[in-house]
Amino acid sequence: MTESLDLAGIGIGPFNLSLAAQLDSIAGPEVRFFDRKPQFAWHPGMMLPGVELQTSFLKDLVMATNPTSPWSFIAYLVAHKRFYEFLNADFEAVPRREFARYLAWVAENLPTLHFGREVREVSFDGEFFKLSFDSEERLARNLSLGVGLAPHIPAWAEPVMGDRAFHSSEAAYILDNIEGRRIMVVGGGQSGAEIVLNLLLNAPAGTEISWISRRPNFQPLDDTPFTNELFTPNYVERFHALAEPRRRATVAHQKLAGDGISTSTLCAIYRRLYELRHLSVEGPQTNLLPHREVLDLAQEGDEMRFVMRNGFDGGIETLDADALVLATGYSFALPECLSPLGERLALDENGLPRLAADFSIQWDGPADCRIFALNAGRFSHGIAEPQLSLMAWRSAMIVNALMGQRHFDLEHPAHFMYWTGEDNRAQPAGASALRA
Numbered sequence: 272m273t274e275s276l277d278l279a280g281i282g283i284g285p286f287n288l289s290l291a292a293q294l295d296s297i298a299g300p301e302v303r304f305f306d307r308k309p310q311f312a313w314h315p316g317m318m319l320p321g322v323e324l325q326t327s328f329l330k331d332l333v334m335a336t337n338p339t340s341p342w343s344f345i346a347y348l349v350a351h352k353r354f355y356e357f358l359n360a361d362f363e364a365v366p367r368r369e370f371a372r373y374l375a376w377v378a379e380n381l382p383t384l385h386f387g388r389e390v391r392e393v394s395f396d397g398e399f400f401k402l403s404f405d406s407e408e409r410l411a412r413n414l415s416l417g418v419g420l421a422p423h424i425p426a427w428a429e430p431v432m433g434d435r436a437f438h439s440s441e442a443a444y445i446l447d448n449i450e451g452r453r454i455m456v457v458g459g460g461q462s463g464a465e466i467v468l469n470l471l472l473n474a475p476a477g478t479e480i481s482w483i484s485r486r487p488n489f490q491p492l493d494d495t496p497f498t499n500e501l502f503t504p505n506y507v508e509r510f511h512a513l514a515e516p517r518r519r520a521t522v523a524h525q526k527l528a529g530d531g532i533s534t535s536t537l538c539a540i541y542r543r544l545y546e547l548r549h550l551s552v553e554g555p556q557t558n559l560l561p562h563r564e565v566l567d568l569a570q571e572g573d574e575m576r577f578v579m580r581n582g583f584d585g586g587i588e589t590l591d592a593d594a595l596v597l598a599t600g601y602s603f604a605l606p607e608c609l610s611p612l613g614e615r616l617a618l619d620e621n622g623l624p625r626l627a628a629d630f631s632i633q634w635d636g637p638a639d640c641r642i643f644a645l646n647a648g649r650f651s652h653g654i655a656e657p658q659l660s661l662m663a664w665r666s667a668m669i670v671n672a673l674m675g676q677r678h679f680d681l682e683h684p685a686h687f688m689y690w691t692g693e694d695n696r697a698q699p700a701g702a703s704a705l706r707a
């Protein structure tokens with residue numbers, strides 16, 4: 272066993288990568304990050320041709336709190352000698368492939384990252400966390416859990432998962448060779464839309480694509496200024512201070528702020544449908560089925576029969592298909608490797624870890640041994656949690672907590688929006704007429 276670490280990171284997706292990049296600028300803490308994958312890869316199973324980032328490239332790993340870091344997206348462009356060409360390309364949205372290459376470049380260059388190392392088990396000996404790998408162990412004072420989200424498979428789909436039914440996280444490997452003429456895509460978010468567009472562009476004539484969404488229509492991401500205020504540290508701090516039931520209710524109302532379809536993808540789908548219908552272009556047939564909820568799925572041989580409720584007219588409908596793509600999203604679950612700590616972690620009534628403002632899980636261990644959880648706080652820190660938007664700020668919060676000092680200056684002035692009466696009282700005298 273080698274010397275103990277100040278922090279061990281489990282998983283190296285963009286979120287722990289951001290923390291590693293922020294820590295790279297700080298002398299002192301001994302940190303290491305581990306991932307089971309052989310090398311960095313950002314959602315490779317959804318890297319379909321033409322897919323775009325839904326976030327500004329300025330919301331990169333570091334920029335928002337550490338603009339002079341060598342690990343910014345701009346630094347990547349300069350290092351790869353494509354700064355001017357990138358500007359001239361004038362992308363409305365950055366290709367996801369480009370952002371993935373940026374992330375991989377940072378991952379290749381940070382010395383604290385170790386790939387091909389799955390954390391099998393984490394226990395606590397009263398002073399240190401002990402991380403067990405296949406053939407070694409490491410001790411660490413603090414952990415940062417960056418294991419991402421698990422694909423969500425609805426209960427009705429579980430019995431059919433396999434060759435002809437798969438989650439969107441595997442789409443790039445399977446979509447081109449999908450078996451079956453009638454393909455059902457379930458899910459009205461960005462992944463569902465990207466898969467439908469891909470099929471509309473590539474599936475041969477004679478294919479029938481059905482697209483189901485529980486939402487009342489195929490709805491756009493709300494990317495307007497006041498909605499984007501939900502993706503600011505100011506909002507996250509106010510949100511975290513709310514009572515738990517109120518947070519859940521708030522998140523339920525904010526679906527389209529984080530999980531709608533990019534307008535460019537909606538337009539591309541609509542234009543392709545137009546070409547196929549009116550301009551004599553050969554391609555697949557389409558059934559667009561918004562406001563449908565799948566109630567049941569029966570399998571007979573290779574055929575699947577879906578039973579759905581139509582939320583528009585209240586009717587019950589059935590539809591047959593040969594293949595199923597589930598674009599049904601992802602959710603957080605505590606990873607298996609933390610089981611030895613299970614009883615000691617404070618969980619909410621839905622089994623999710625209770626997170627303090629600094630993203631550490633509340634537990635019964637010593638206060639200076641923390642488990643920071645990234646991407647686990649949709650219901651504690653709000654809808655920005657699973658997005659890239661605030662990763663640089665969240666990492667800076669965690670660095671400050673780890674260092675026990677204000678290494679990053681995260682103070683911010685009062686905002687336009689008075690989320691609470693407190694916000695109103697914080698305004699300069701005369702700036703607001705609101706009586707709280």
Ligand SMILES: Cc1cc2nc3c(=O)[nH]c(=O)nc-3n(C[C@H](O)[C@H](O)[C@H](O)COP(=O)(O)OP(=O)(O)OC[C@H]3O[C@@H](n4cnc5c(N)ncnc54)[C@H](O)[C@@H]3O)c2cc1C
Pocket residue numbers: 281282283284285286287288305306307308313314317323324325326388389390391417418419420462606608645646657658659660
């Ligand atoms: C297709 C897709 C596109 C997206 N596009 C955007 C976007 O444009 N804008 C935006 O804001 N957000 C986007 N998101 C949301 C979010 O940015 C990503 O999901 C992001 O990858 C989350 O990062 P993460 O670090 O939490 O997890 P992940 O990227 O999932 O990484 C987790 C890592 O943990 C590793 N791991 C897990 N368990 C262990 C273990 N026991 N030991 C070692 N390693 C382990 C895994 O191998 C994996 O590499 C997108 C999400 C998806 C699915």
